[in-house]
Amino acid sequence: MRLADWVVLVGTLTSIVAYGLYRSRGSNTVDRYLLAGKTMPWYAMALSIMATQASAITFISTTGQSYVDGMRFVQFYFGLPIAMIVICATVVPLFQRAKVYTAYEFLEKRFDAKTRTLASIVFLCQRGLSAGLTIYAPALVLTAILGWPERATTLVMGGVVVTYTVLGGIKAVTWSDVQQMCIIFLGLVVSLVTVIVLLPHSVSFRDAAFLAGAAGRLNAVTTNFDWNDRYNLWSGLLGGTFLFLSYFGCDQSQVQRYLTGKSIEQSRLSLLFNAVAKIPMQAFILFIGAMVFVFYVFIQPPVLFQQTALTRIQSVEGYTGVAADYQSAFDRRRNAASALLDAHHAHDSAGEARGKSDYRAAQAAMDAARSHAAQLVERSGGEKGFSDTNYIFLTFVTRYLPTGIVGLVIAVILAATMSASSGEINSLATVTVVDIYKRYVRRDASDHHYLAASRWATLFWGIYAVVFAGFAGRLGPLIVAVNKVGSLFYGTLLGCFVLAIGIRRVRGTAAFVGMLAGEAAILATAAFTDVSWLWYNVIGCAVVVAVALALTRSASPHYS
């Protein structure tokens, strides 16, 4: 980082924080602090919803995911438009007309207090863990750039986020998100243009796409069905639909965004904007990762992208052999790529087939060397299941992007995190105060009292998230970890809302027991099977509905 980068970084972050604080003026009642007085227009909600998802994790992990596994992660989002339509048609008008502060408040109106409370607790557990991961991601950035310990950077970033969140209400968070997304879009375009410009002069954009495709990095759609395969068309359409139904229909961090809309129409438009824009945006980010892969076809990448792990294994027995294998494989891959491009330009089919075979064999050898290096990390006392996916894009940014743009990209990553974290912590505080504190502790206190309670709850959840962030590095690629944690709980919540909205004859106790059974089924599936986490939502939802229906049909007055 040079002076210009620091100027861009500090300037961007300062303006965002200042803007957020400016917008937090007037949030002096609970209604304004938690629901922005229901005054938000659709485009602000739309960008806010998108910004919550497009956190630092989106930049750091998705690009790395594409580098190692190609673009097929985009299929994960294929269910999102379907989920949005279902939510717009059912949940949005229901929540808006019920005039609730939280999604779980609705469950008491429909079922009973214990079902509402159980759903609230499930949400608090799940979102509390995810908030920790969101704070951990930018700490990773600071560690890579400044060399600070991850624990210290987590504390620093968490402190900034918590302070900002306690001071600003949902209105400040939402308008900050609008600003964040504008910067994110700018950062995305600049990143892609820069990586293409940095390719060797002899490699055109079409050549780069050809090389990425030949290495399997442009595999956007895979149609084979496999329960254990996380990303294919079918898991995306079915599992993704259930996950996003849960996320946007039952997760307060998202529900609270569109509850701030001044009408049902405005809330629907905000969700439909995401239905249309989310998949292209994710594909764009994944494509950046694929182009970074092509960049490293010609510029040798480190055998491991996490510098501390690389330094550690350099003194371990066996590293010299791994490094030599990696160097040899890289040379072979670069030469094979050049030969492949020559054959492609000459329309030489036989040469192209031969070149692809060599290119892929060299890629496999590089992957094997990286795998051996990861094993050395474990052998030298590093974490089990070591993964450096989260460091790939950061390494590229800090080493190769020009001065000024590095600062912009880092600012985008940090700012997005602040926005996403503040939204999550704000929603956690809302559920704590509305569904727990106001329901069970102080039922008839003043508005000022609940506003103060909301700020204290925000502080509590901020500290909780920071503590959890200290353990986030052990969970593998962040983008996977976030959704994996969510999937452990979302199916249960979704099942409960399916019962609440779609099956009128089911009552509170049956729904409550169904939720307990659903959560047990998900945890058992995660612990004892290899089924991909994307299916947990389907399994959890199905068990909740099946158990509740069975209890209802048992004709016992207790359950019906």
Place this chain on the structure above:
Amino acid sequence: MPQPGPVPDQPPPFLRTWRRVYIGVIVYLVLLIAGFFLFTRAYQ
């Protein structure tokens, strides 16, 4: 806590009904997946 005021429902600003908007989004999704499929095949 004060409850917010009444929540009006209105038709969408385009395509006249929400049903048509939803169908439009589904058609868009199908075209998007088809586009990604062709993209994958083209660069496989």
